[in-house]
Amino acid sequence: MNTHIPKIGIVSLGCPKALVDSERILTRLRAEGYEISPSYEGADAVIVNTCGFIDSAKQESFDAIGEALTENGKVIVTGCLGVDEDGIREVHPGVLAVSGPHQYESVMEAVHQASPPLHNPHMDLIPAEGIKLTPRHYAYLKISEGCNQTCTFCIIPSMRGKLRSRPAGEVLKEAENLALSGVKEILLVSQDTGAYGSDLRYEESDFYGKSVRTKMYDLCNALGDQKVWTRLHYVYPYPHVDDVIPLMAEGKILPYLDIPFQHASPRILKLMKRPGNQIELLERIKKWREICPDITIRSTFVVGFPGETEEDFEYLLDWLEKAQLDRVGCFKYEAVEGAAANDLPDPVDEEIKEQRWNRLMEFQRQISDEKMQAKIGKVFDVIIDEVDEEGAVGRTKGDAPEIDGEVYINGELDLKPGDIVKVKAEHAEDYDIWGSLVDA
Numbered sequence: 505m506n507t508h509i510p511k512i513g514i515v516s517l518g519c520p521k522a523l524v525d526s527e528r529i530l531t532r533l534r535a536e537g538y539e540i541s542p543s544y545e546g547a548d549a550v551i552v553n554t555c556g557f558i559d560s561a562k563q564e565s566f567d568a569i570g571e572a573l574t575e576n577g578k579v580i581v582t583g584c585l586g587v588d589e590d591g592i593r594e595v596h597p598g599v600l601a602v603s604g605p606h607q608y609e610s611v612m613e614a615v616h617q618a619s620p621p622l623h624n625p626h627m628d629l630i631p632a633e634g635i636k637l638t639p640r641h642y643a644y645l646k647i648s649e650g651c652n653q654t655c656t657f658c659i660i661p662s663m664r665g666k667l668r669s670r671p672a673g674e675v676l677k678e679a680e681n682l683a684l685s686g687v688k689e690i691l692l693v694s695q696d697t698g699a700y701g702s703d704l705r706y707e708e709s710d711f712y713g714k715s716v717r718t719k720m721y722d723l724c725n726a727l728g729d730q731k732v733w734t735r736l737h738y739v740y741p742y743p744h745v746d747d748v749i750p751l752m753a754e755g756k757i758l759p760y761l762d763i764p765f766q767h768a769s770p771r772i773l774k775l776m777k778r779p780g781n782q783i784e785l786l787e788r789i790k791k792w793r794e795i796c797p798d799i800t801i802r803s804t805f806v807v808g809f810p811g812e813t814e815e816d817f818e819y820l821l822d823w824l825e826k827a828q829l830d831r832v833g834c835f836k837y838e839a840v841e842g843a844a845a846n847d848l849p850d851p852v853d854e855e856i857k858e859q860r861w862n863r864l865m866e867f868q869r870q871i872s873d874e875k876m877q878a879k880i881g882k883v884f885d886v887i888i889d890e891v892d893e894e895g896a897v898g899r900t901k902g903d904a905p906e907i908d909g910e911v912y913i914n915g916e917l918d919l920k921p922g923d924i925v926k927v928k929a930e931h932a933e934d935y936d937i938w939g940s941l942v943d944a
Protein backbone atom coordinates (compact mmCIF):
# COMPACT_ATOMS: atom_id res chain seq x y z
CA MET A 505 0.00 0.00 0.00
CA ASN A 506 1.27 3.45 -0.89
CA THR A 507 1.69 5.41 2.32
CA HIS A 508 3.74 8.29 0.98
CA ILE A 509 1.90 11.50 1.83
CA PRO A 510 2.37 13.77 -1.18
CA LYS A 511 3.78 17.20 -0.44
CA ILE A 512 3.33 20.25 -2.63
CA GLY A 513 5.19 23.55 -2.35
CA ILE A 514 3.65 26.83 -3.42
CA VAL A 515 5.26 30.13 -4.34
CA SER A 516 2.72 32.95 -4.41
CA LEU A 517 3.59 36.15 -6.26
CA GLY A 518 1.57 39.24 -7.08
CA CYS A 519 -1.31 41.14 -5.57
CA PRO A 520 -3.79 40.20 -2.82
CA LYS A 521 -6.12 38.87 -5.51
CA ALA A 522 -3.48 36.34 -6.55
CA LEU A 523 -3.01 35.51 -2.88
CA VAL A 524 -6.70 34.58 -2.69
CA ASP A 525 -6.18 32.24 -5.67
CA SER A 526 -3.25 30.62 -3.84
CA GLU A 527 -5.42 30.19 -0.75
CA ARG A 528 -8.09 28.45 -2.83
CA ILE A 529 -5.48 26.10 -4.34
CA LEU A 530 -4.09 25.35 -0.88
CA THR A 531 -7.59 24.62 0.38
CA ARG A 532 -8.14 22.15 -2.47
CA LEU A 533 -4.77 20.51 -1.86
CA ARG A 534 -5.47 20.05 1.83
CA ALA A 535 -8.99 18.82 1.09
CA GLU A 536 -7.46 16.06 -1.05
CA GLY A 537 -4.92 15.06 1.59
CA TYR A 538 -1.81 16.78 0.25
CA GLU A 539 0.65 18.25 2.70
CA ILE A 540 2.02 21.69 2.07
CA SER A 541 5.80 21.77 1.90
CA PRO A 542 7.42 24.90 3.33
CA SER A 543 10.55 24.37 1.20
CA TYR A 544 11.55 23.12 -2.24
CA GLU A 545 13.33 20.21 -0.66
CA GLY A 546 11.01 17.31 -0.05
CA ALA A 547 8.18 18.74 -2.17
CA ASP A 548 6.82 16.34 -4.80
CA ALA A 549 6.04 19.33 -7.00
CA VAL A 550 6.00 23.11 -6.69
CA ILE A 551 3.20 25.41 -7.85
CA VAL A 552 4.31 28.91 -8.86
CA ASN A 553 1.37 31.36 -8.85
CA THR A 554 2.64 34.15 -11.08
CA CYS A 555 1.91 37.83 -11.71
CA GLY A 556 2.05 39.27 -15.22
CA PHE A 557 0.86 42.80 -14.63
CA ILE A 558 3.95 44.80 -15.54
CA ASP A 559 7.30 43.86 -16.98
CA SER A 560 9.12 43.89 -13.64
CA ALA A 561 6.47 41.55 -12.14
CA LYS A 562 6.79 39.27 -15.16
CA GLN A 563 10.54 39.11 -14.68
CA GLU A 564 10.06 38.23 -11.02
CA SER A 565 7.70 35.43 -12.07
CA PHE A 566 10.13 34.07 -14.67
CA ASP A 567 12.90 34.12 -12.04
CA ALA A 568 10.70 32.32 -9.51
CA ILE A 569 9.88 29.59 -12.06
CA GLY A 570 13.61 29.23 -12.83
CA GLU A 571 14.49 28.95 -9.16
CA ALA A 572 11.77 26.33 -8.54
CA LEU A 573 13.03 24.31 -11.53
CA THR A 574 16.62 24.40 -10.25
CA GLU A 575 15.71 23.62 -6.65
CA ASN A 576 12.94 21.08 -7.21
CA GLY A 577 12.51 20.30 -10.91
CA LYS A 578 8.74 19.59 -10.94
CA VAL A 579 7.05 22.91 -11.50
CA ILE A 580 3.41 23.80 -12.23
CA VAL A 581 2.85 27.37 -13.34
CA THR A 582 -0.44 29.21 -12.84
CA GLY A 583 -1.71 32.79 -12.43
CA CYS A 584 -1.68 35.88 -14.62
CA LEU A 585 1.58 35.12 -16.45
CA GLY A 586 0.09 31.72 -17.35
CA VAL A 587 -1.97 33.27 -20.16
CA ASP A 588 1.31 33.44 -22.10
CA GLU A 589 2.03 29.69 -22.13
CA ASP A 590 4.27 29.87 -25.22
CA GLY A 591 6.37 32.63 -23.68
CA ILE A 592 6.87 30.60 -20.51
CA ARG A 593 7.73 27.39 -22.35
CA GLU A 594 10.20 29.25 -24.50
CA VAL A 595 12.17 30.39 -21.43
CA HIS A 596 11.47 27.36 -19.23
CA PRO A 597 10.69 24.32 -21.42
CA GLY A 598 10.89 22.02 -18.38
CA VAL A 599 7.69 23.17 -16.66
CA LEU A 600 5.06 20.43 -16.18
CA ALA A 601 1.93 22.49 -16.85
CA VAL A 602 0.81 26.06 -17.39
CA SER A 603 -2.60 27.56 -16.60
CA GLY A 604 -4.02 31.07 -16.27
CA PRO A 605 -5.53 32.85 -13.23
CA HIS A 606 -8.23 31.09 -11.16
CA GLN A 607 -7.94 27.85 -13.17
CA TYR A 608 -7.99 25.72 -10.05
CA GLU A 609 -9.15 22.58 -11.92
CA SER A 610 -6.18 22.68 -14.30
CA VAL A 611 -3.79 23.21 -11.39
CA MET A 612 -5.26 20.26 -9.50
CA GLU A 613 -5.12 18.06 -12.61
CA ALA A 614 -1.42 18.87 -13.02
CA VAL A 615 -0.83 18.16 -9.33
CA HIS A 616 -2.59 14.77 -9.65
CA GLN A 617 -0.33 13.87 -12.56
CA ALA A 618 2.82 14.98 -10.79
CA SER A 619 1.93 13.24 -7.56
CA PRO A 620 -1.38 11.37 -7.14
CA PRO A 621 -3.32 12.03 -3.93
CA LEU A 622 -3.27 9.51 -1.12
CA HIS A 623 -6.83 8.97 -0.06
CA ASN A 624 -7.28 9.34 3.65
CA PRO A 625 -10.67 10.47 4.90
CA HIS A 626 -9.17 11.98 8.05
CA MET A 627 -6.94 14.20 6.02
CA ASP A 628 -9.87 15.33 3.90
CA LEU A 629 -11.12 17.32 6.83
CA ILE A 630 -10.32 20.96 6.40
CA PRO A 631 -11.46 23.92 8.40
CA ALA A 632 -14.63 25.55 7.03
CA GLU A 633 -12.79 28.82 6.43
CA GLY A 634 -10.30 27.11 4.11
CA ILE A 635 -6.57 27.64 4.25
CA LYS A 636 -5.29 31.18 4.59
CA LEU A 637 -1.86 32.51 3.72
CA THR A 638 -2.35 35.62 5.81
CA PRO A 639 -2.00 35.62 9.62
CA ARG A 640 -4.99 34.14 11.40
CA HIS A 641 -6.48 37.44 12.49
CA TYR A 642 -6.96 38.97 9.06
CA ALA A 643 -8.00 37.55 5.70
CA TYR A 644 -8.58 38.68 2.16
CA LEU A 645 -12.04 37.91 0.83
CA LYS A 646 -12.51 37.99 -2.92
CA ILE A 647 -16.00 39.19 -3.85
CA SER A 648 -15.75 39.12 -7.63
CA GLU A 649 -13.43 38.26 -10.46
CA GLY A 650 -12.74 40.16 -13.69
CA CYS A 651 -13.55 43.72 -14.73
CA ASN A 652 -15.86 45.49 -17.21
CA GLN A 653 -13.80 48.69 -17.43
CA THR A 654 -11.41 49.39 -20.29
CA CYS A 655 -8.60 51.43 -18.70
CA THR A 656 -6.08 51.70 -21.53
CA PHE A 657 -3.01 50.88 -19.43
CA CYS A 658 -4.46 47.66 -18.05
CA ILE A 659 -4.77 44.14 -19.46
CA ILE A 660 -6.53 42.61 -16.48
CA PRO A 661 -9.93 42.46 -18.26
CA SER A 662 -8.36 40.50 -21.14
CA MET A 663 -6.56 38.20 -18.70
CA ARG A 664 -9.30 37.74 -16.14
CA GLY A 665 -12.39 38.30 -18.26
CA LYS A 666 -15.59 40.21 -17.59
CA LEU A 667 -16.90 40.91 -14.10
CA ARG A 668 -18.30 37.87 -12.31
CA SER A 669 -19.58 38.59 -8.81
CA ARG A 670 -20.15 36.05 -6.08
CA PRO A 671 -23.69 36.20 -4.67
CA ALA A 672 -23.85 38.23 -1.44
CA GLY A 673 -25.12 35.25 0.58
CA GLU A 674 -22.05 33.21 -0.41
CA VAL A 675 -19.66 36.03 0.49
CA LEU A 676 -21.41 36.58 3.83
CA LYS A 677 -21.20 32.88 4.64
CA GLU A 678 -17.47 32.89 3.93
CA ALA A 679 -17.07 36.01 6.07
CA GLU A 680 -18.96 34.31 8.89
CA ASN A 681 -16.71 31.24 8.65
CA LEU A 682 -13.66 33.48 8.77
CA ALA A 683 -15.00 35.32 11.82
CA LEU A 684 -15.80 32.02 13.56
CA SER A 685 -12.24 30.86 12.93
CA GLY A 686 -10.85 33.91 14.73
CA VAL A 687 -10.44 36.40 11.90
CA LYS A 688 -10.92 39.95 13.19
CA GLU A 689 -10.38 41.87 10.00
CA ILE A 690 -11.63 41.13 6.49
CA LEU A 691 -10.18 42.87 3.46
CA LEU A 692 -12.59 42.87 0.54
CA VAL A 693 -10.71 42.51 -2.73
CA SER A 694 -11.62 42.21 -6.39
CA GLN A 695 -10.53 43.96 -9.58
CA ASP A 696 -13.35 46.48 -9.22
CA THR A 697 -15.05 46.39 -5.81
CA GLY A 698 -17.45 49.23 -6.64
CA ALA A 699 -18.94 47.30 -9.57
CA TYR A 700 -19.81 44.39 -7.30
CA GLY A 701 -23.08 42.73 -8.34
CA SER A 702 -23.74 44.81 -11.47
CA ASP A 703 -23.24 41.67 -13.62
CA LEU A 704 -25.93 39.93 -11.56
CA ARG A 705 -28.23 42.97 -11.77
CA TYR A 706 -27.77 43.27 -8.01
CA GLU A 707 -29.90 40.16 -7.52
CA GLU A 708 -31.09 39.23 -4.06
CA SER A 709 -29.46 36.26 -2.41
CA ASP A 710 -30.27 34.35 0.73
CA PHE A 711 -28.35 34.58 3.97
CA TYR A 712 -30.07 32.62 6.77
CA GLY A 713 -33.53 33.34 5.37
CA LYS A 714 -32.78 37.02 4.94
CA SER A 715 -32.62 38.51 1.48
CA VAL A 716 -29.45 40.52 0.75
CA ARG A 717 -28.85 42.37 -2.53
CA THR A 718 -25.58 41.59 -4.31
CA LYS A 719 -24.46 45.22 -4.16
CA MET A 720 -21.55 46.97 -2.44
CA TYR A 721 -23.74 48.97 -0.03
CA ASP A 722 -25.88 45.98 1.00
CA LEU A 723 -22.88 43.70 1.37
CA CYS A 724 -21.02 46.24 3.53
CA ASN A 725 -24.13 46.82 5.64
CA ALA A 726 -24.55 43.09 6.25
CA LEU A 727 -20.84 42.60 6.96
CA GLY A 728 -21.15 45.36 9.54
CA ASP A 729 -23.46 43.07 11.52
CA GLN A 730 -20.74 40.42 11.72
CA LYS A 731 -18.64 42.50 14.10
CA VAL A 732 -15.37 42.18 12.22
CA TRP A 733 -13.33 45.02 10.77
CA THR A 734 -14.20 45.27 7.07
CA ARG A 735 -11.82 47.12 4.78
CA LEU A 736 -12.54 48.09 1.17
CA HIS A 737 -9.86 47.78 -1.49
CA TYR A 738 -9.75 48.65 -5.21
CA VAL A 739 -12.84 50.82 -5.37
CA TYR A 740 -13.35 52.52 -8.73
CA PRO A 741 -14.75 56.05 -8.16
CA TYR A 742 -18.38 55.37 -9.17
CA PRO A 743 -20.96 57.87 -7.86
CA HIS A 744 -22.59 55.21 -5.66
CA VAL A 745 -19.38 54.90 -3.61
CA ASP A 746 -20.85 57.91 -1.74
CA ASP A 747 -23.51 55.57 -0.30
CA VAL A 748 -21.06 53.55 1.80
CA ILE A 749 -19.51 56.58 3.55
CA PRO A 750 -22.36 56.80 6.12
CA LEU A 751 -21.70 53.11 6.94
CA MET A 752 -18.13 54.13 7.76
CA ALA A 753 -19.37 56.96 9.96
CA GLU A 754 -21.66 54.52 11.81
CA GLY A 755 -18.72 52.17 12.41
CA LYS A 756 -20.23 49.35 10.34
CA ILE A 757 -17.19 49.14 8.08
CA LEU A 758 -13.75 50.67 8.55
CA PRO A 759 -13.42 54.36 7.63
CA TYR A 760 -10.93 53.45 4.93
CA LEU A 761 -11.23 53.75 1.18
CA ASP A 762 -8.63 52.44 -1.23
CA ILE A 763 -9.68 54.21 -4.41
CA PRO A 764 -7.11 54.40 -7.22
CA PHE A 765 -7.62 57.74 -8.99
CA GLN A 766 -4.61 57.19 -11.33
CA HIS A 767 -4.37 60.85 -12.41
CA ALA A 768 -6.13 64.21 -12.13
CA SER A 769 -5.57 65.91 -15.47
CA PRO A 770 -8.81 65.53 -17.51
CA ARG A 771 -6.76 65.08 -20.69
CA ILE A 772 -4.72 62.18 -19.28
CA LEU A 773 -7.76 60.59 -17.65
CA LYS A 774 -9.46 60.65 -21.02
CA LEU A 775 -6.46 58.93 -22.60
CA MET A 776 -6.60 56.39 -19.77
CA LYS A 777 -10.37 55.95 -20.30
CA ARG A 778 -11.01 56.75 -16.65
CA PRO A 779 -13.75 58.99 -15.20
CA GLY A 780 -12.58 62.55 -15.86
CA ASN A 781 -14.25 64.99 -13.51
CA GLN A 782 -11.66 65.43 -10.79
CA ILE A 783 -13.09 68.83 -9.76
CA GLU A 784 -16.38 67.15 -8.89
CA LEU A 785 -14.32 64.49 -7.14
CA LEU A 786 -12.75 67.13 -4.87
CA GLU A 787 -16.27 68.11 -3.84
CA ARG A 788 -17.14 64.50 -3.17
CA ILE A 789 -13.99 63.96 -1.06
CA LYS A 790 -14.95 67.08 0.95
CA LYS A 791 -18.43 65.66 1.57
CA TRP A 792 -17.02 62.24 2.53
CA ARG A 793 -14.91 63.98 5.16
CA GLU A 794 -17.89 65.96 6.44
CA ILE A 795 -19.90 62.75 6.85
CA CYS A 796 -16.99 60.70 8.21
CA PRO A 797 -14.18 62.92 9.55
CA ASP A 798 -12.01 59.90 10.40
CA ILE A 799 -11.94 58.54 6.88
CA THR A 800 -8.51 57.52 5.52
CA ILE A 801 -8.31 57.79 1.75
CA ARG A 802 -5.60 55.82 -0.01
CA SER A 803 -5.00 56.20 -3.69
CA THR A 804 -2.51 55.34 -6.40
CA PHE A 805 -1.35 57.40 -9.37
CA VAL A 806 0.56 56.81 -12.57
CA VAL A 807 3.12 59.35 -13.78
CA GLY A 808 4.72 59.44 -17.21
CA PHE A 809 1.64 58.12 -19.02
CA PRO A 810 2.06 58.62 -22.82
CA GLY A 811 1.31 62.24 -23.71
CA GLU A 812 1.63 63.55 -20.10
CA THR A 813 3.02 67.09 -20.31
CA GLU A 814 4.59 69.18 -17.57
CA GLU A 815 1.27 71.02 -17.41
CA ASP A 816 -0.68 67.79 -16.85
CA PHE A 817 1.77 66.77 -14.15
CA GLU A 818 1.52 70.11 -12.37
CA TYR A 819 -2.25 69.84 -12.56
CA LEU A 820 -1.92 66.54 -10.71
CA LEU A 821 0.28 68.09 -7.99
CA ASP A 822 -2.17 70.95 -7.62
CA TRP A 823 -5.04 68.48 -7.31
CA LEU A 824 -3.15 66.49 -4.65
CA GLU A 825 -2.64 69.70 -2.68
CA LYS A 826 -6.39 70.29 -2.71
CA ALA A 827 -7.39 66.66 -2.13
CA GLN A 828 -5.09 66.20 0.90
CA LEU A 829 -5.17 62.41 0.56
CA ASP A 830 -3.90 60.38 3.47
CA ARG A 831 -1.91 57.72 1.63
CA VAL A 832 -0.57 57.86 -1.89
CA GLY A 833 1.23 55.28 -3.96
CA CYS A 834 2.76 56.21 -7.31
CA PHE A 835 3.91 54.17 -10.27
CA LYS A 836 5.99 55.18 -13.23
CA TYR A 837 4.11 54.21 -16.37
CA GLU A 838 5.36 50.95 -17.82
CA ALA A 839 4.08 49.59 -21.12
CA VAL A 840 2.27 46.31 -20.61
CA GLU A 841 2.21 43.94 -23.56
CA GLY A 842 -1.28 43.97 -25.08
CA ALA A 843 -2.42 47.23 -23.45
CA ALA A 844 -4.20 49.79 -25.66
CA ALA A 845 -2.05 52.62 -24.23
CA ASN A 846 0.98 51.22 -26.06
CA ASP A 847 -0.38 52.69 -29.28
CA LEU A 848 -0.64 56.22 -27.87
CA PRO A 849 1.78 58.84 -29.22
CA ASP A 850 4.30 60.92 -27.25
CA PRO A 851 5.84 58.47 -24.80
CA VAL A 852 7.48 60.17 -21.82
CA ASP A 853 11.23 59.96 -21.47
CA GLU A 854 12.38 57.56 -18.69
CA GLU A 855 14.40 60.30 -17.02
CA ILE A 856 11.40 62.62 -16.89
CA LYS A 857 9.24 59.80 -15.51
CA GLU A 858 11.79 59.29 -12.76
CA GLN A 859 11.90 63.02 -11.97
CA ARG A 860 8.12 63.28 -11.85
CA TRP A 861 7.89 60.23 -9.62
CA ASN A 862 10.39 61.79 -7.18
CA ARG A 863 8.63 65.15 -7.28
CA LEU A 864 5.23 63.61 -6.60
CA MET A 865 6.49 61.44 -3.76
CA GLU A 866 8.25 64.38 -2.10
CA PHE A 867 5.21 66.61 -2.58
CA GLN A 868 2.88 64.06 -1.03
CA ARG A 869 5.34 63.26 1.77
CA GLN A 870 4.91 66.79 3.08
CA ILE A 871 1.11 66.45 3.03
CA SER A 872 1.27 63.06 4.74
CA ASP A 873 3.79 64.34 7.31
CA GLU A 874 1.44 67.06 8.44
CA LYS A 875 -1.38 64.56 8.68
CA MET A 876 0.76 62.17 10.72
CA GLN A 877 1.94 64.89 13.12
CA ALA A 878 -1.70 65.88 13.70
CA LYS A 879 -2.32 62.37 15.07
CA ILE A 880 0.01 62.88 18.05
CA GLY A 881 -1.94 62.98 21.32
CA LYS A 882 -4.97 61.22 19.83
CA VAL A 883 -6.21 57.77 20.80
CA PHE A 884 -6.69 55.04 18.17
CA ASP A 885 -8.11 51.54 18.05
CA VAL A 886 -5.20 49.32 17.06
CA ILE A 887 -5.28 45.71 15.89
CA ILE A 888 -2.14 43.80 16.91
CA ASP A 889 -0.27 42.00 14.11
CA GLU A 890 2.74 40.66 15.96
CA VAL A 891 4.57 40.71 19.27
CA ASP A 892 8.35 40.42 19.50
CA GLU A 893 10.93 40.94 22.24
CA GLU A 894 10.60 44.74 21.97
CA GLY A 895 6.84 44.94 22.16
CA ALA A 896 3.70 44.82 20.04
CA VAL A 897 3.20 46.04 16.49
CA GLY A 898 -0.24 46.79 15.11
CA ARG A 899 -2.28 48.99 12.81
CA THR A 900 -4.98 51.62 13.17
CA LYS A 901 -8.26 51.44 11.25
CA GLY A 902 -6.57 53.70 8.69
CA ASP A 903 -3.78 51.23 7.93
CA ALA A 904 -4.12 48.19 5.71
CA PRO A 905 -1.60 45.37 6.23
CA GLU A 906 1.62 45.54 4.22
CA ILE A 907 0.82 48.74 2.32
CA ASP A 908 0.22 51.35 5.05
CA GLY A 909 1.81 52.37 8.34
CA GLU A 910 2.30 50.53 11.62
CA VAL A 911 1.86 51.33 15.30
CA TYR A 912 4.68 50.37 17.69
CA ILE A 913 3.78 49.80 21.33
CA ASN A 914 7.12 49.17 22.95
CA GLY A 915 7.31 47.06 26.09
CA GLU A 916 3.86 45.48 25.67
CA LEU A 917 4.71 41.78 25.59
CA ASP A 918 1.41 40.35 26.83
CA LEU A 919 -0.66 41.29 23.80
CA LYS A 920 -1.32 38.76 21.05
CA PRO A 921 -2.06 39.01 17.32
CA GLY A 922 -5.70 39.88 16.74
CA ASP A 923 -6.12 41.81 20.01
CA ILE A 924 -7.75 45.19 19.51
CA VAL A 925 -6.50 47.81 21.98
CA LYS A 926 -6.59 51.58 22.47
CA VAL A 927 -3.29 53.37 21.89
CA LYS A 928 -2.36 57.00 22.45
CA ALA A 929 -0.04 58.28 19.71
CA GLU A 930 3.12 59.87 21.16
CA HIS A 931 5.42 60.12 18.17
CA ALA A 932 4.99 59.83 14.42
CA GLU A 933 7.50 59.36 11.63
CA ASP A 934 6.80 58.74 7.95
CA TYR A 935 3.64 56.61 8.06
CA ASP A 936 4.30 54.98 11.44
CA ILE A 937 3.21 55.82 14.99
CA TRP A 938 4.79 55.07 18.37
CA GLY A 939 2.43 55.08 21.33
CA SER A 940 1.29 53.50 24.57
CA LEU A 941 -1.78 51.65 25.74
CA VAL A 942 -4.63 53.53 27.35
CA ASP A 943 -7.63 52.03 29.16
CA ALA A 944 -10.54 51.11 26.95
Ligand code: SF4
Nearest residue numbers: 651653655658660695
Ligand atom coordinates in the same frame (compact mmCIF):
# COMPACT_ATOMS: atom_id res chain seq x y z
S1 SF4 B 1 -10.73 49.17 -13.29
FE1 SF4 B 1 -8.79 48.28 -12.61
S2 SF4 B 1 -8.80 46.15 -13.35
FE2 SF4 B 1 -10.43 47.24 -14.44
S3 SF4 B 1 -9.43 47.90 -16.34
FE3 SF4 B 1 -9.23 49.61 -14.91
S4 SF4 B 1 -7.25 49.32 -13.87
FE4 SF4 B 1 -7.78 47.37 -14.92
